[in-house]
Amino acid sequence: MRVLKITAMAALLLMAASVAFAGPTYDRVMSTKVVKAGISNQGIPFGFIDDKNEWVGFDVDMATEIAKRLDAKLEKVVVNNNTRISFVQTNPPKVDMVLSNMTHKRVRDEKIDFSITYFFDGQKFLAKKGAVKDVKDLANMKIGSMQGTTSIVNATAYLKELGNPNPKVTGYDGEVAMFEALRSGRVQAISTDSTILLGYAAKVPGQFELVGDFISDEPYGVGLPQDDSAWRDAVNFAIQDIWNDGTYLKIYDKWFGPDSKYPFPLTSKIEMWP
Amino acid sequence: MFKRFFKHVWVQNLTLLAMVGLVYYYFAYHFEFKYDFDWAVFFVEGQYGHMGRLMIDGLNTTLSLTFYSAAIALVMGTVFGLARLSKFKPVYWLATCYVELFRNTPLLIQLFFWNFALPYAFPEEIRFKLFDLNFEYWVSVFGCGFFTGAFMAEIIRAGIQSIPKGLLEASYSSGLTFPQTLRKVVLPLAFREIIPPLGSEFLNNMKNTSLAMTIGVTELFWSMQEVLSLTYRTFEAFIAATAIYLLLSLIIAAIMNIVNEKLKIMPSDKTTGLRKIADVIFKPFGFMAGCLEYIFWYFRRSPEKKTVSPLARLCKDCFKWTVTASKALFLACLAYLLYKLGMALAGFNYEIIRANLPALLVWRFPSGDETEFFMGLGGLAGSLLMAVISISGSFLVGLVVGMGRTAKSHAIRIPCTMYIELVRGIPCILVILWFFQVVLQFVFKLEIHAFWAGTIALTFFFGAYIAETVRGGIQNIPPGQVEAAKASGLTYFQTMRKIILPQALKQMLPALVGMFIAAFKDTSLVYIIGVMDLTRAAYAVNNRTMIYPFEIYTTVLVLYFIFSYVMSLYTKRLERKLSPEQVRIEM
Known part of the structure; x- marks a missing residue:
């Protein structure tokens, strides 16, 4: 009979685990006062590990600010290019929002929701100084990009447009591996969002340069769980408040201002609702 | 009453059916999945290309990688396995260094x-050339080949050494020459020892x-991740990749089974069906071996010939000189290698290592x-902690499942067998992803830190391996003891607790410590889910320092090596303690 008892206990435990609370994100964040944010730790300067082994970056600062406006405690969770969508897609979501230099795309919007655009970027190529005289040269070069991003798709399409029907584009596992490939000479150029390229180029100043124009627009949005408009509003309002009281510019200048390591002029203004 | 009822086979089968039914009922009607499958994703041309073709391309690469690296591993394993038996000490040292170095560090770090x-x-x-x-492709071919080769070398060495010294003495004293002894006595017996574990190395x-x-x-695996991040079809991508890996494992396991069946010694009147198939398949090999045997017999040296012709003597002298010269050359090469290594080590930037060691x-x-x-624990301490927790957990899982697999009842044996075979058929890294992204999240709805997700996944993974070790230990106990225990009135659990498990566990101890080393090395795989273990920490540090990859990765290799090597030394001591008689055959 003891076997029966144990079985019953195990079954009960399983049931208890499965009926765990799974309410909408907004209610949960407001009641627990904890907001979980998925952030990359490889994307300089959006989220990375600095010299003191601290996890810092533009996205980290933005997430901290958003959490502050929501009066909640921030809990950072590591995501990468492969997990950043699925972590908000699950039910209940593994994280409440994702700030991981993620471009707002319509395909992605089918699976998750996005906030208003909080950063404007575009894709470019980075190569050794003087290696690329003309943009057309890129067509027959070995190009590195990242697996699990749209950068690799864009880069392949762009090279095809330049006239190479069978371009050599390798998808590396993350920013670090991609930049390493360029530095060691595995590939002649790498391509992804220009700010990340700047961030890595600044590691070895003077050796690399951006080439060509933007090949695509990359508006970054905060990834949010699908169909939770109260939560989406809260995040949108928080972002607009951050812009309104000047905090956005402060954070922006810290990472991308003229005196920073990765200067990148602010060209657009985020969407504002009166 | 309940117990006696359960002895009927139909009751067991019914229970099994009921369990399957319950699971099905739970997932079909009660479980809120909130996910609709769309398998069309693999068959239609999407915005980012044809996903099915992507997977096929990936499978192609996996297959060619597997073939090339297996061939390299076999060559490396044979060469270094024999080198480990060499009387010439420098060769023995080099082979030992290779085997210990490659076995005691994680493959992931080696590849990095x-x-x-x-x-x-x-x-x-x-x-640039x-x-x-x-480059990446060949690095992974050679990386996997060298890694597996180290394990194969150990298997081949152990197989040859497993031959009792008495047999050798008997064959020499009955007048067989060294090549004859090798061909007629040592190799046939050694192959029987070597081939089954070699097969599982191919699978690994x-x-x-x-x-x-x-x-x-x-x-x-890359294709799977690409599908995942381009279409966000988590389940479809995971299930497809898992199914393909399982299928590949099944094929390799089937080949292994046929070979093992051929190797079994069984009376000719009691052959099984599988044996007949194996016999047919191996007929050409048998024919070839027969021809070879005839050729050897034809060119045998006649025992009457006592005098040696001058030409033969010259040849023999030449051979001797060649051997000596090649030994000298080998020593010179080794010295040069050591010198280079020493220079490289001396040229390291130790500042960087010291600054990043904490x-x-x-x-x-x-x-x-x-x-x-x-409080931010990670690095080596995090890896060790994870290994300790997961191996303790998987010991318990393995004990229960291993006992379950030897049980007579269908209702217990079949689920246990399925669990073991399922887990052993898929890569550890895939198990980790399943747990992190699917099982804990969707099935159990648990919200836990990635560290714990990784630990649970490793527990689940190594549970299957330990279960196999437990089963082996239990089946090694002579059946007479079990009968005696039953006859003296002990119940099943009493027999297990008092008679079988204490003996089985004692036998298993070295294997368990070996499993701990494997778990410690495999903690490097949780890097993929972002746990700050030693590998991830090295990655982060290398990312920051950028221009010192040699220093960082060598340090990490040394750290992994020290701990694994100390553990493996301990295993060897345990083995010697448990089975003192061992002879080192030299060739």
Whole structure:
């Protein structure tokens, strides 16, 4: 009979685990006062590990600010290019929002929701100084990009447009591996969002340069769980408040201002609702 | 009453059916899945290309990777396995270094080392030439090959050494020459010992090729991740990749089974069906061996010939000189290698190592903030902690499941067998992803830190392996003891607890410590889910320092090596304690 008892206990435990609370994100964040944010730790300067082994970056600062406006405690969770969508897609979501230099795309919007655009970027190529005289040269070069991003798709399409029907584009596992490939000479150029390229180029100043124009627009949005408009509003309002009281510019200048390591002029203004 | 009822086979089958039914009922009607499958994703041309074709391409690469690396592993294993038996000490030392170094460090770090650090050892022109030759692919072929080769070398050495000394003495004293002894006595017996474990190494090698993904080789696992991040079809991608890996494992296991069946000694009147199939398949090999045997017999040296012709003597002298010369050459090469290694080590930037060692050992402990795992613990300490927790957990799982697999009742045996075979058929890294992204999240709805997700996944993974060890231990106990225990009135659990398990566990102890080493090495795989273990910490540090990959990765290799090697020394001592008689055959 003891076997029966144990079985019953195990079954009960399983049931208890499965009926765990799974309410909408907004209610949960407001009641627990904890907001979980998925952030990359490889994307300089959006989220990375600095010299003191601290996890810092533009996205980290933005997430901290958003959490502050929501009066909640921030809990950072590591995501990468492969997990950043699925972590908000699950039910209940593994994280409440994702700030991981993620471009707002319509395909992605089918699976998750996005906030208003909080950063404007575009894709470019980075190569050794003087290696690329003309943009057309890129067509027959070995190009590195990242697996699990749209950068690799864009880069392949762009090279095809330049006239190479069978371009050599390798998808590396993350920013670090991609930049390493360029530095060691595995590939002649790498391509992804220009700010990340700047961030890595600044590691070895003077050796690399951006080439060509933007090949695509990359508006970054905060990834949010699908169909939770109260939560989406809260995040949108928080972002607009951050812009309104000047905090956005402060954070922006810290990472991308003229005196920073990765200067990148602010060209657009985020969407504002009166 | 309940117990006696359960002895009927139909009751057991019914229970099994009921269990399946319950699980099905739960998932079909009660479980809120909130996910609709769309398998069309693999069959239609999407916005980012044809996903099915992507998977097929990945499978292709995985297969070619597996073949090439298995061939390299076999060659390396044979050469170094024999070298481990050499009387010439420098050869023995080199082989030992190779085997211990490659077995006691994780494959992932080896691949990182070859891929990120090795190119900087060459001048720039050679480096660029190398990169033109599909460098990542060949790095992973050779990386996997060398790694598996080290394990094969040990298997081959152990197989040859397993032959009792008495047999050799008997064959020499009955007048057989050394080549004859090798051909007629040593090799046939050794093959029987070597081939079954060699087969499982081939299987492991196939699973290990999934790590090539981390350095950008577009194999199956890479394709799976690409599908995942381009279509966000988590379940479809996972299930497809798992099914393909399982299928590949099944095929390799089937080949292994046929070979093992051929090797079994069984009376000719009691052959099984499988044996007949194996016989047919191996007929050509038998024919070839027969021809070879005839040729050897034809060219045998006649025993009457006592005098040696001058030409033969010259040949013999030449041979002797060649051997001596090659020994000298080998020594010179070894000395040069050591000199190079010493120079490289002396040229290291030890400042960098010293500055980053604390991060590699404990990561940010104790100054991490409260959202991190245990005050920012990570690095080597995190890896060790994870290994200890997961191996303790999987010991319990393995004990229960291993006992379950030897049980007579269908209702217990079949689920246990399925669990073991399922887990052993898929790569560890895939198990980790399943747990992190699917099982804990969707099925159990648990919200836990990635560290714990990784620990649970490793527990689940190694549970299956330990279960197999437990089963082996239990089946080694002579059946007479079980009968005696039953006859003296002990129940099943009493027999297990008092008679079988104590003996079985004692036998298993070395294997369990070996499993701990494997678990410690495999903690490097949780890097993929972002746990700050030693590998991830090294990655972060290398990312920051950028120009010192040699220093960082060598340090990490040394750290992994020290702990694994100490454990493996301990295993050897245990083995010697448990079975004192061992002879080293020398060739």
